[in-house]
Amino acid sequence: CVVSSCFRASEEEQQAQSKKALKKQQKEAEKAAKKAEKQAKLVSVRQETQTLPMDFAMDRYGICPMVQSQQKLDRALVRVQDLTPEKAEQQIWVRARIHTSRAKGKQCFLVLRHQQFTVQALLAVGDRASKQMVKFAANLTKESIIDVEAVVKKVEQKIESCSQQDVELHVERIFVISQSEARLPLQLEDAVRPEGEGDEEGRATVNQDTRLDNRVIDLRTTTSQAIFRLQSGVCQLFRDTLINKGFVEIQTPKIISAASEGGANVFTVSYFKTSAYLAQSPQLYKQMCICADFDKVFCVGPVFRAEDSNTHRHLTEFVGLDIEMAFNYHYHEVIDSITDTMVQIFKGLRDRFQTEIQTVNKQYPSEPFKFLEPTLRLEYKEAVAMLRAAGVEMGDEEDLSTPNEKLLGRLVKEKYDTDFFVLDKYPLAVRPFYTMPDPNNAKYSNSYDMFMRGEEILSGAQRVHDAQLLTERAMHHGIDLEKIKAYIDSFRYGAPPHAGGGIGLERVTMLYLGLHNVRQTSMFPRDPKRLTP
């Protein structure tokens, strides 16, 4: 015996191996022979971990030495999610975590978990397992990672507590790959319990800070797994749609020499013997790419805002999905591209991430996300009229407050049955200096926000692409022209008309899923009070 039994191929595996694989194995065995002396030491270490000597099943269980890439093993591991009745009676290996463990007389029931999927596994004292082996299994700590060899068995009654309801595993070998400490900082079953549900029975839920402080455990829950798989899908759908439309992906610097938007809410960085800032948006760089003839560009990257606001929807660092696009004659060409991109994202999520949506809904119930094709576009004036009709008092050129945005979302949902719409033609006074004024009414501008479930997810506009008008607008806003000289100069050598916008990834994920805090959709959120983990 050259290796410890946990890494040794079982009889069944050996029979299944092809000649080619055997040859390869022989070659490796020769090499391995040379390592015999070293390995002997490992084996003895392992044997010490066996609880009782003289156990007939003693090479069928135990704690493996740390996987240090000692050898290449031709052993296929079946994923938990692939354990279906089609595999019945097959002898297979599975790697999974111990989700729960329950001893009952001469038996031990385990629930094994991998990602969002769970399966029941059974050890019973008999030909294939000794008393000691069952005891060993029953004593394993939750969250430990194990390899089991088992026969897949169909079950007569569905196992409601597992994702794989039609089969269970009859375990014949069980080896620990990585042990968990016994005391977990939070319990996964508490972490997925719907709010309020445990209250009567005195069961715990897990508060947000405990979750975030122990994110490695919290991210293992079915809900977290689903949220972040879906978020990965948002990025992929965003990029694939834009690449299909002829966009080019760009990379923009995050360390910048001057605070582009006035200098408020910007983080300062020590940069060798000088100071620099963290970019609050890639906008200047997107626009430079337009002036450099890339025509349609996007970027996905971190955006930094030094705002000391502790709300459910603000982070100091978030992921921006940014778009900038030259157009021919009207900025609505750009709005149409962006709304179509959002619609492709919504459709892709609906069609390809239904499992994830359902999983999140179990813990956080919400209505399915509704959208129209083409996307509803309202003018700011109309929104003000709707709000006034609902009793809100506000001026024509006044910005929307967060509660009014929420109310508008509800009014739009009632009237148009959509959770997504564009609000176009914002008052010029409430937008940044680089926003193109409306050609027909000096009070308004060629700018827009987009909303999901009544919360803003994108802000955008046609930009002023004329150096002279840009200078006038900056002066009107009292901006120091020296500080934005490079920005203005970008437009001096021929600039196409263009528009764009920036989308907050975490907000899109949150609002699509009907969640209520952006920290649920940021893996490692940053806010004024949280810098860890």
Next chain:
Amino acid sequence: CVVSSCFRASEEEQQAQSKKALKKQQKEAEKAAKKAEKQAKLVSVRQETQTLPMDFAMDRYGICPMVQSQQKLDRALVRVQDLTPEKAEQQIWVRARIHTSRAKGKQCFLVLRHQQFTVQALLAVGDRASKQMVKFAANLTKESIIDVEAVVKKVEQKIESCSQQDVELHVERIFVISQSEARLPLQLEDAVRPEGEGDEEGRATVNQDTRLDNRVIDLRTTTSQAIFRLQSGVCQLFRDTLINKGFVEIQTPKIISAASEGGANVFTVSYFKTSAYLAQSPQLYKQMCICADFDKVFCVGPVFRAEDSNTHRHLTEFVGLDIEMAFNYHYHEVIDSITDTMVQIFKGLRDRFQTEIQTVNKQYPSEPFKFLEPTLRLEYKEAVAMLRAAGVEMGDEEDLSTPNEKLLGRLVKEKYDTDFFVLDKYPLAVRPFYTMPDPNNAKYSNSYDMFMRGEEILSGAQRVHDAQLLTERAMHHGIDLEKIKAYIDSFRYGAPPHAGGGIGLERVTMLYLGLHNVRQTSMFPRDPKRLTP
């Protein structure tokens, strides 16, 4: 006349429009009528810009008012790259920049450019153009953006100076969309001249700082357009390959509370009332995701290094393509995934970006990039032996210097005919504390670098996934355990064996194309001396 003539549909366009489009246009015309008064003002402004009164062609040229989204125009613009003999005799509109302009008697020859593509355009005094109109065209500044209506004509002799060699445009209308200032900070023809070529004839080339200071112009060259389109392709191929392999994209924070790798070379950020750092790599977060059961993750994002080194291959901010992956029994499973990803990138670039590769080669000639399948994997020992055979004196556990890496690249190319290979099993002493030691030889480790044309593009390793061994290794390296407590704790609750690595995007692009400075493949590079634009 309700709009200025540049935005008015021509007779030919009107005939081509469908009934539906006409209806729409009528509706718009009604709306537009209301704007008549306002527009009249614009028209008068435009008329002032005409050089001579009583010109029969006066509504066929001029300077448009700034495109402020005054109206939606049903005018299709044909891209320069789509101007081929199939379009001969068609009357079309094109938007492009004036690349060059040359008057010759009663004619004016323009070269129009859009992105990497150019076409010749001709104006001649006659029925369709007046003397004034030709003069107007001849006086337009280079880099101005114009709309022209023209008939596509096949040419008998290929136009060697343009990308569209088989056709030219006979211009009938010409309107300026955005004027460039007359004096450009650099000339595009100088910026694409191969190094050394202009020397004898006294022609200029453009030095790197001038390029970078005027990046908006420099990015317009065919070479820059090609480089950054190809780089967009690298990102896309990287992600598509990994998503096909079942990887999940993650987003990791860039602002961190502690400097993960010791604290040297890290930028400090003011964070409200405290200090924070910019992440030197997403490694801790990738590993946390592995401990949180995501199994296979990747991320694309900025990486910050406060190294005061001004070499051809160092930036203080670059884009990391990062991979981390749980494996079953041997870290070569991960190496195989990464090398296959690189091979998919190389193949994708070769098959889908040949135009871009050829374009860059015109200015910067290089040999086509060669790679093997499967990828060549050498052990560090072998590399040391090869270098010694070539006369290099070095110790077994000594790290490779940059010149020795370069030399090794040449030796490997000679012997194996590949520009890409993996160097495996680095000496443990030259790698970070979290690197898994080789199970068979304590001097070595389960770590690897990958090289393109003799320069490192990826560094990676199997990581120590056992809290106890990690503690020992950190102590051995003299690292303050308190500072990495959160990192070590991540492995206490069951951690799968895993390995990964980080790839530098700019280096991959540079080395694939055979370029010699990473600033050529970073749109807005950051180094100790450059923070702008």
